[in-house]
Amino acid sequence: MTAEQSDQPDQHPVNALDDVVHQRVRLGILTVAHQARRVEFGFLRTALDLTAGNLSQHLSVLEKAGLVHIEKGYEGKRPRTWLTLTPAGDRALREEVAQLKRLIQQIEQGGSDAQA
């Protein structure tokens, strides 16, 4: 779907953005997971300044969409949750970046000389 969308250069870049990925918090989660191979839940909470409930909710959206892989285990005796980006998650983030670049280009080119 995402690939098809990229094939339509005529449409407005925001129409090609995927809400699952673009949403502010989820974009943050995907970015942090992209930068670190494997991210611990508590690290994400602090980095993105979220409540545990809010983070869990967004993680579940990303997991359902197949963009992250969630892993539960222990660090010593403490229960821990880690996540990693799936290959689909990596592709989705790249696609978001590509569309954001198109959008930024449009914004920076478009002065107030156009008329609609």
Add this chain to the structure above:
Amino acid sequence: MTAEQSDQPDQHPVNALDDVVHQRVRLGILTVAHQARRVEFGFLRTALDLTAGNLSQHLSVLEKAGLVHIEKGYEGKRPRTWLTLTPAGDRALREEVAQLKRLIQQIEQGGSDAQA
């Protein structure tokens, strides 16, 4: 607030994004309004592929935040709605672009060599 946020280069770029501006449809509205001096409601609907109800809802969020100015009038006998970006809307869009650029830079620099 936005200016203060920019002064904190340590925080994750998504924490500095404003949900009012970043939300996909509203980012589209602001972008089209930035490119054209004055945008007609029907043009926006088509450009962003929205229902009238959905567009109205997002416009009202942007108007309440002082980012767009809504103007109602007639074109011949037909009632029309136009919108223009306010100076605050223009600043908000620039700030969004600045934060998106920081985000893209982080994504493109960050391979999977970092560990968290």
